[in-house]
Every structure is written in C-alpha cells, then in structure tokens.
Amino acid sequence: MSTTTDAPVKETQKESQKETLGFQTEVKQLLKLMIHSLYSHKEIFLRELISNASDACDKLRFESLANPALIGSNSELGIRIELDNQAHTISIIDNGIGMTRQEAVEHLGTIARSGTAEFMGRMTGDQKKDAQLIGQFGVGFYSSFIVAERVEVFTRKAGAKPEEGVHWESRAEGDFNVASVLLPERGTRIVLHLKEGEHEFAEDYRVRALVRRYSDHIAFPVKMKKPEEKTDDKEGEKVVAEVPVYEAVNQAQALWTRNRSDLNDDEYKEFYKHITHDYDEPLAWQHNKVEGSKEYTSLLYVPGHAPFDLFQRDGARGVKLYVRRVFIMDDAEQFLPLYLRFIKGVVDSADLPLNVSRELLQQDESIEAMRTALTRRVLDMLAKLAKDDSEKYAKFWKEFGSVLKEGPGEDFANRERIAKLLRFASTHTNQPEQNVSLEDYVARMKSGQEKIYYVVADSFTAARTSPHLEVLKQKGIEVLLLSDRIDEWLMDQLREFGGKQLRNVAKGDLDLAATESEDDKKARESLAKDSAELTERIQKLLSDHVSAVRVTARLADSPAVLVAGEYDLSPQLRRMMEAAGQKLPASKPTLEINPAHPLLKRLAQLPDGEAFTDLATLLHEQAMLTDGVQLPEPAAFVQRLNRLLLAQG
Numbered sequence: 001m002s003t004t005t006d007a008p009v010k011e012t013q014k015e016s017q018k019e020t021l022g023f024q025t026e027v028k029q030l031l032k033l034m035i036h037s038l039y040s041h042k043e044i045f046l047r048e049l050i051s052n053a054s055d056a057c058d059k060l061r062f063e064s065l066a067n068p069a070l071i072g073s074n075s076e077l078g079i080r081i082e083l084d085n086q087a088h089t090i091s092i093i094d095n096g097i098g099m100t101r102q103e104a105v106e107h108l109g110t111i112a113r114s115g116t117a118e119f120m121g122r123m124t125g126d127q128k129k130d131a132q133l134i135g136q137f138g139v140g141f142y143s144s145f146i147v148a149e150r151v152e153v154f155t156r157k158a159g160a161k162p163e164e165g166v167h168w169e170s171r172a173e174g175d176f177n178v179a180s181v182l183l184p185e186r187g188t189r190i191v192l193h194l195k196e197g198e199h200e201f202a203e204d205y206r207v208r209a210l211v212r213r214y215s216d217h218i219a220f221p222v223k224m225k226k227p228e229e230k231t232d233d234k235e236g237e238k239v240v241a242e243v244p245v246y247e248a249v250n251q252a253q254a255l256w257t258r259n260r261s262d263l264n265d266d267e268y269k270e271f272y273k274h275i276t277h278d279y280d281e282p283l284a285w286q287h288n289k290v291e292g293s294k295e296y297t298s299l300l301y302v303p304g305h306a307p308f309d310l311f312q313r314d315g316a317r318g319v320k321l322y323v324r325r326v327f328i329m330d331d332a333e334q335f336l337p338l339y340l341r342f343i344k345g346v347v348d349s350a351d352l353p354l355n356v357s358r359e360l361l362q363q364d365e366s367i368e369a370m371r372t373a374l375t376r377r378v379l380d381m382l383a384k385l386a387k388d389d390s391e392k393y394a395k396f397w398k399e400f401g402s403v404l405k406e407g408p409g410e411d412f413a414n415r416e417r418i419a420k421l422l423r424f425a426s427t428h429t430n431q432p433e434q435n436v437s438l439e440d441y442v443a444r445m446k447s448g449q450e451k452i453y454y455v456v457a458d459s460f461t462a463a464r465t466s467p468h469l470e471v472l473k474q475k476g477i478e479v480l481l482l483s484d485r486i487d488e489w490l491m492d493q494l495r496e497f498g499g500k501q502l503r504n505v506a507k508g509d510l511d512l513a514a515t516e517s518e519d520d521k522k523a524r525e526s527l528a529k530d531s532a533e534l535t536e537r538i539q540k541l542l543s544d545h546v547s548a549v550r551v552t553a554r555l556a557d558s559p560a561v562l563v564a565g566e567y568d569l570s571p572q573l574r575r576m577m578e579a580a581g582q583k584l585p586a587s588k589p590t591l592e593i594n595p596a597h598p599l600l601k602r603l604a605q606l607p608d609g610e611a612f613t614d615l616a617t618l619l620h621e622q623a624m625l626t627d628g629v630q631l632p633e634p635a636a637f638v639q640r641l642n643r644l645l646l647a648q649g
Contacts, residue, residue: 014181014182015167015179015180015181016179016180016181017101017179017180018177018178018179018180019177019178019179020175020176020177021105021109021175021176021177021178022109022174022175023109023170023174023175023176024109027109027142028174030142031142031145031172041279042146042147042198043201043210043214044143044146044214044279045143045144045146045147045148045192046090046092046201046207046210046211046214046215047210047214047215047273047274048140048141048143048144048277049092049141049143049144049190050079050092050211050214050215050218050222051215051218051274051277052140052141053079053092053093053094053096053188053220054079054094054215054218054219054220054274055096055327056094056096056097056098056187056188057077057078057079057094057095057096057097057220058096058219058327059096059097059327060077060095060096060097060098060158060186061077061326061327062326062327062328062329063097063158064158065326065354065355066355067159069159070158070159070186071158074095074185074186076095077094077095077096077220078094078095078220078221078222078223078252079092079093079094079218079220079221079222079223080092080093080094080222080223080224080246081093081207081211081222081223081224081249082224082225083202083203083204083207083224083225084202085199085202085203087193088193088194088199088202089191089192089193089194089202090191090192090194090201090202090207091189091190091191091192092189092190092192093187093188093189093190094187094188095185095186095187096158096186096187096188097157097158097186097187098155098156098157098158098160098186098187098188099155099156099157099166099188100157100160100164100166101164101166101178101180103157104153104155104166104168104178105168105178107141108141108153108168108170108176109176140277141190144190144192145172147192147194147195147198147201148192148193148194148195148198149171149193149194149195149196150169150170150171150193151169151170151171151172151190151191151192151193152167152168152169152190152191152193153166153167153168153169153188153189153190153191154166154167154168154181154183154188154189154191155168155183155187155188155189156183156185156186156187157186158186158187159186160186162182162183162184163180163182164180165180165181165182165183166178166179166180166181166183167179167180167181204224207224208224208249211224211249211250212249212250213270214270214273214274215250215270215274216250216251216267216270217250217251217253217254217255217267217270217271217274218250218252218274219252219253219254219325220252221248221250221252222248222249222250222252223246223247223248223249224246224247224249225244225245225246226244226245226246226247254322254325254348255267255268255271255299256271256287256297256298256299256346256348257297257325257348260287263287268282268285268287268299269281269282271299272285272301272344275320275344275345275346276301276303276344278303278304280303280304280305281304282301282302282303282304282344283302283303283304283385283392283395283396284301284302284381284382284384284385284392284396285299285300285301285302285345285381286298286299286300286377286378286380286381287299288377290373294351294366294369294370295349295350295351296347296348296349296350296351296370297346297347297348298319298345298346298347298348298374298377299345299346300319300343300344300345300374300377300378300381301343301344301345302342302343302378302381302382302385302396302400303342303344303399304395304399305399306342306399306400306403307342310341310342310400310403311402311403316330316331317331317333317338317341318330318331318332318333318334318335318336318341319331319332319335319336319343319344319345319346319347320332320345320346320347321335321346321347321348321349321356321361322346322347322348322349323348323349323350323352323353323354323356324348324349324350324354325348326354328352328354328356329358332347332358332361334358334361334362334367334371335347335367335370335371335374336371336374336375336378337371337375337407337410337411338406338410339403339404339405339406339407339410339411339418340375340378340404340407341403342399342400342403343378347370347374349370351366352364352366372413375411375414376414376417379414379417379418379421382396382404382421383417383420383421386421386437394423394433394435397423397434397435398434401422401423401434402484402486404418404421404422405422405484405486405487405490406486408490408493408494409489409490409493415493415494416497419438419494419497420437420438420439421437422437422438422490423435423436423437424436424437424438424441424454424480424481424482425460425463425464425480425481425482425483426441426478426479426480426481427464427469427472427473427478427479427481428440428441428444428478430464432460436480438452438497438498439498441478441480442497442498442500444478445478445500446475446476446477446515448515449477449515450500450501451500451501451502451503452480452497452500452501452502452503453472453477453478453479453480453503453505454479454480454481454482454491454502454503454504454505455468455469455479455480455481455482455504455505455506456482456483456487456488456491456504456506456570456572456573457481457482457483457572457628458483458572458628459483460481460483462483462628463481463482463483464481466505466506466626467554467555467557467558467561467626468505468506468554468561468563469505470554470555470556470557470558471510471512471553471554471555471556472505472512472554473556474556475512475515475516477515479505485576488504488570488572488573489573491504504570505554506563506564506570506627507563507564507565507566507568507570508563508564508565508566509553509566510553510554511553512553524551524553527551527595527596528550528551530595531551531593531595531600531604533604534593534595534600534603534604535549535550535551535593536549537608537612537616538591538593538603538616538619541612541613541616541617542591542616542617542620545588545620546562546588546589546590546591546620547565547588547589547590548590548591549590549591549592549593550590550591550592550593551592551593551594551595552592552593552594553592554592555592555594555597556594557597558594558597558626559593559594559597559599559600559619559622560591560592560593560594560600560619560620560622560623561591561592561623561626561627562589562590562591562592562620562623562624562626562627562629563589563590563591563592564587564589564590565587565589565590568587568589569584569587571627571628571629572628575628591619591620591623593619599615599619600619602615603615603616603619610643611644611647614640614643614644615644617640618637618640618641618644621637621640
C-alpha cells in the first residue's frame with residue numbers, strides 16, 4: 001500500500017503561508033472537557049483516528065466513481081500505523097480523500113454541527129456525566145489530545161498538486177498553526193507526540209492489541225511494520241531488513257458482510273462504536289441479509305442513549321448507505337421513517353447504482369419496499385427487547401419513548417405494532433415511571449369496562465391528582481396518566497387499541513353505565529333532578545364563560561370541574577398551540593358540579609346577590625386553576641376570595 005508521506009516530514013522542509021489561528025470557542029471547551037473527562041477511556045483515541053481514516057478512504061472510493069483520476073495508480077486504499085519509541089510518537093496514515101488548507105482549518109478548528117451550543121450548555125462539571133455526553137456528541141479527531149501534548153497533521157487533497165499539501169499543528173492551548181507544505185502523496189498523516197506517562201501508545205504490542213480490539217472490523221487493512229530478520233551466512237548475525245515489511249493487523253473485512261454465526265457480541269458492539277463514535281454499548285441490534293428480487297444486507301442498532309439533538313427533526317439522521325460494499329453516503333434518511341430517527345446502522349444494497357444520490361433515492365421504487373421491510377424489522381427488534389429484557393426496554397423507553405410516540409400519526413400501516421411498544425404511567429402504580437403497556441391495561445380491565453381511560457395534564461402530579469379521576473378511582477378503574485407534550489396528539493391518532501376505544505376522561509360525557517349498579521344510577525338521576533334549579537342559576541350567571549352546567553358523573557370529592565367538548569382541544573393542547581403562534585377559535589367548556597359537596601349545598605341556600613355571585617364564580621375559577629388555566633383577572637379572584645373569608649368571620 002502506498003500512503004501519503006512515506007517518510008515523516010522533516011522540520012527543515014520549507015513551509016509557506018504559515019499562520020496562527022484560534023480555535024472556535026466550542027472547540028476550546030470540548031478539548032478541556034475531553035482531556036479531563038475521558039481519562040478512563042483514553043485508548044479510544046486510536047479507534048477514533050482509525051475510524052476517521054477509514055471514512056477518508058470510503059469517501060475517496062466514492063468520489064473516484066465519477067472521477068477515476070483521483071485514485072490514479074495508488075488504488076490500494078488502506079491505513080498504516082507507525083511507531084517511534086525513541087521520539088514517543090504514533091502516526092496514523094491513510095491514502096484517502098485528504099483535505100485542502102481551508103478544509104483543514106474548518107474541520108480541525110471548528111465544530112460545524114447544529115446544536116453545538118446546546119451540547120456545551122448541558123455540561124455539568126461531573127466527569128462521569130460529561131464523559132457520557134461527549135460520547136453522544138462524538139469525539140473524533142480531538143480525542144488525540146487525551147494522550148498527546150502536541151498533534152501534527154500533514155494532508156493533501158486527492159487531485160491537488162504536491163505543493164498544495166497542508167501542515168496543521170497544535171498543542172490544544174487555544175490556537176493552531178497551519179502552513180502550506182510540499183507533500184508527494186494524497187491522504188493524511190496524523191502524528192501524535194505523546195504526553196509523559198502515555199508512552200505505552202508507542203509500544204508495538206499495545207497498539208496491535210488495541211487495533212484488534214477496536215478496529216478489527218474496519219473494511220480497509222490497518223497495517224503495522226513487521227521487521228524482517230535475516231541471517232548473514234558468514235557472520236551468523238541477525239540484521240534487520242533495510243526495507244520494512246508491513247502486515248495487516250485487522251481482518252479488513254466489512255463486518256456486515258460476514259456471517260452472523262461467525263460474529264460475537266463484542267464484535268457487533270465495537271462496530272457500533274466505530275460507526276457512531278459512541279463509547280457506550282448499544283441496547284440491541286439486528287443483522288439481516290435479504291436475497292431474492294431485492295438483495296441487501298442491513299445491520300441496525302438501538303443506541304443506549306439519546307443524542308442531545310434528538311428533537312431537531314431537520315438534523316442529520318439515517319443509516320450509512322453502501323452499494324456492493326462501496327460507501328455512498330452517511331445519514332441516508334430514506335430507509336427509515338422519522339419516528340425511528342434514533343436508529344443507527346448500515347444498509348448495503350446489491351441493486352442500487354453506484355452513482356445513486358439522495359434525489360435518486362427519493363425516486364427509486366425499490367427504496368419504499370426496503371423502507372417498509374426495515375421499519376418492521378426495527379419494530380420487531382424493539383418488541384423482542386421488550387419481551388426478553390424489560391430493564392433494557394425501560395432504558396430505551398426513557399431515552400426514546402417520546403420520539404416513538406410520533407409513530408402512530410406517521411405510520412398508519414404499523415400503528416398496532418407501535419401501540420404495543422408504547423408505555424405510560426397509570427393509577428395502577430401511581431408512580432411517574434412510564435412502564436404500563438396498553439396490553440397490560442387491557443388485561444386488568446374491570447368486568448363490563450369497554451374503554452381505555454386516560455387523562456392529560458401538564459405534569460405527572462397534576463394528572464395523578466386530577467379531579468376528573470375521582471369516580472374512576474372509587475370504582476377501581478385504572479386510568480393512564482399522560483403528561484408528555486405529545487401525548488394528547490398521540491391518543492387522537494391511536495383512537496383505539498385491541499378493539500377498545502381510548503377515552504379522555506376530561507372530555508365529553510363520561511359514560512360509566514356499564515360499571516355502575518342500578519341503585520347508583522337511580523341515585524345519580526335523582527340528584528340531577530333535585531339540583532336542576534341550582535344548575536340553571538349557575539348557568540345563567542356563567543353563560544359568558546361556559547357552554548353548559550350539569551351535574552357531574554366524574555366527581556366524588558371536588559365541588560366542580562371543567563370538561564372540554566368531545567372534539568374540542570384540551571387546555572394543555574390549546575396552550576401549546578397558542579404558544580406556537582397559532583390562532584384558535586374560542587371554545588367554552590362545560591362546568592360539571594357536584595351537588596353533594598358542602599360548597600354546592602351552601603350555594604344552593606344562597607339567594608341571588610353578591611355572595612351567590614362570588615361563590616359561583618370562585619367555583620368556576622377553582623376549576624380553571626385545577627385544569628392549569630391562567631385566570632384572566634387574578635386580582636378580582638383574590639378580592640372575591642377575601643370577601644368570602646371575611647364573611648366567615
């Protein structure tokens with residue numbers, strides 16, 4: 001293999017256009033955090049640099065499809081590692097795509113990634129937590145400074161002239177130097193000048209072991225020097241050959257092309273870390289080869305944690321796409337729906353053309369068939385994880401549950417599959433953990449119960465203490481407690497599960513006839529009849545604020561509650577949409593009253609006048625506060641409350 005700069009660049013080599021530039025602020029922060037937070041994972045620098053070198057070779061192979069001259073006679077792509085025990089350096093060399101001067105400045109001096117500021121803002125100073133977050137962000141080239149006091153990069157873009165080589169250098173102290181230099185070959189050489197105490201990384205046995213552990217699956221050969229010995233017939237002495245021989249340290253075969261039976265869990269885990277630059281292990285993976293009218297191989301992973309930019313729906317997402325083992329693109333989003341954007345992995349097609357682009361992917365009819373199959377494969381993988389390892393699935397749900405909830409509205413064909421994967425909090429446990437499935441709920445339904453009941457609130461506590469649940473709790477009927485922003489939209493999309501209607505207990509009539517006795521029904525009807533006059537008086541007073549006043553079927557302990565119409569927006573969803581700038585038509589809720597409550601009994605005894613008006617208005621305002629609705633006139637509320645309190649004195 002011929003690689004860039006076969007001999008180290010001499011310090012006396014002439015450089016031109018040398019300048020000193022400052023690191024982007026975020027890079028300074030990342031370097032500081034990385035050096036101090038990843039001390040227990042310092043060997044990952046080698047995995048990161050080899051992974052980057054592999055990517056550079058992949059990119060050159062792809063670019064050469066349209067421009068074969070970029071590869072020229074140097075067609076054996078690969079990676080080489082050189083060690084110098086005396087100088088305490090380790091060099092990682094590739095003959096891939098290389099960089100121009102501008103690219104070196106941009107790629108090595110800045111972080112051109114959306115959400116960088118948010119990522120930095122989430123740093124806590126806790127080394128363990130920060131290390132996990134850095135893993136989510138990706139460490140890449142900057143991991144060099146975990147073990148190196150000084151890093152040099154010699155690089156030349158494929159197709160560029162020898163005099164357009166670039167020398168980049170930094171000590172991670174806030175700035176870096178960049179200069180033009182003559183380089184005879186394309187590609188990149190990264191030279192790490194190791195810190196005191198890190199000289200082990202210039203030892204042959206140590207580096208070989210790390211390559212086998214972390215980079216055995218790299219599709220390109222990773223070669224290291226193998227000194228050849230020969231015996232002089234006359235002297236009988238062993239001497240080292242003048243021309244070094246390099247041998248491949250890794251298998252140099254793309255992992256996804258190997259048989260599943262030949263792979264172990266550790267190899268799958270290391271490949272995941274290679275393609276994601278994450279040092280945490282995945283929760284699950286599925287490796288599958290499809291043969292027939294469409295031939296492709298897929299290796300899909302469920303990450304162990306959510307990336308910081310998970311909810312940036314327009315951000316980079318998708319799997320790595322290969323065509324007949326030739327890398328085509330990162331983040332090919334056409335193969336999975338948006339609600340599965342957290343899935344990582346590789347798809348290698350035998351049918352797509354090598355010059356396929358994002359535009360062609362959108363137009364190719366075979367992509368939809370692959371997307372359908374891959375989507376079901378992911379959902380099956382999640383279902384298996386939920387069945388076989390509830391602890392891991394609980395971790396998955398905590399990290400990605402809110403995204404999976406987007407699924408029923410985006411993927412009608414798989415609505416039932418997704419519904420089985422959903423998890424909620426409920427009155428069965430009264431704990432905030434979302435660990436109740438719809439299947440669990442249905443299995444516990446009361447005799448005669450035909451609906452799955454749920455309530456939506458701004459928080460778990462607000463949902464758990466909602467007055468809308470009182471009668472249901474009395475009857476021992478389980479209610480799902482929903483507090484995620486997407487939950488109401490989700491339930492509107494689902495509508496039913498397993499033939500059971502999903503029912504919001506805060507909307508419309510709450511028909512519990514199937515679960516109440518004949519005596520209970522008669523008592524409720526009698527109470528409504530006896531309270532007709534009071535209901536009418538309150539309705540007349542509050543006609544500007546409520547559409548109707550009626551005797552409740554929901555309340556047991558509270559005096560009153562507001563109920564949205566069957567097809568009206570809930571207060572939570574209305575507030576969310578208004579906060580997003582949407583103008584919504586006005587709607588009036590129904591006020592349900594509990595005539596058995598002492599406050600209503602007292603209200604019934606009051607004649608029309610200020611006291612009746614104050615108390616009836618307060619009941620309405622209390623119901624608004626319970627629903628999380630902001631009072632239009634807080635000062636008037638306080639004055640009414642004070643008048644009633646003084647009247648009690």
